[in-house]
Amino acid sequence: MTVTTKQVKELRELTGAGILDCKKALEASGGDLEKAKQYLKQRGLAIAAKKKGREAREGLIEAYIHAGSRIGAMVELNCETDFVARTDEFKALAHDIAMQVVAFNPLYIKPEDIPAEVIEQKKAEIRAEYEGSGKPPEVIEKIVENRLEKFYQEVCLLRQPFIKDENTTVEDVITQAIAKLGENVVVRRFVRFELGEPIAR
Structure with a gap:
């Protein structure tokens, strides 16, 4: 079937995937929007699975201070290249994760860290x-x-419901980012501060 520009645009707005990927997904799913979304999701998971495990030493440290300046967090988010670290998508992800740490107060990154x-x-x-x-x-x-x-x-950051969409987890959001950015993305560490909390010695 012929895929229209309108369909591609709609799918792209829903998923954030590239134009060619949206076109392929719609062609593979016979123009069905929901099936195309699933196609992109599965493809993204497959790509992400291949990227995970690759060394990620570039990235950035993002800080977020909540309104009122009483709670804040710093997160180190790593990727494979400085080029990806400078993209708006990567910076936005780091910011969202710092907000997540402030709002949900995780104690560990993943269950294996407990x-x-x-x-x-x-x-x-x-x-x-x-x-x-x-x-x-x-x-x-x-x-x-x-x-x-x-x-x-x-208590684990990656298992928590994502602050901007409680129907998905932080781990799922990072997996989607890996598929979109084409590089491994790893939360290396984080720290959360709350005004007046006891200082660990």
């Missing part, structure tokens, strides 16, 4: 809640697993 003793303590707390409940051990372990996943969503 110390084993913290996870074991959390598991013990959850199991203790169901002690004497009469539930079979395998059911309790399933509950522990589900509750741990919720815990990760609360």
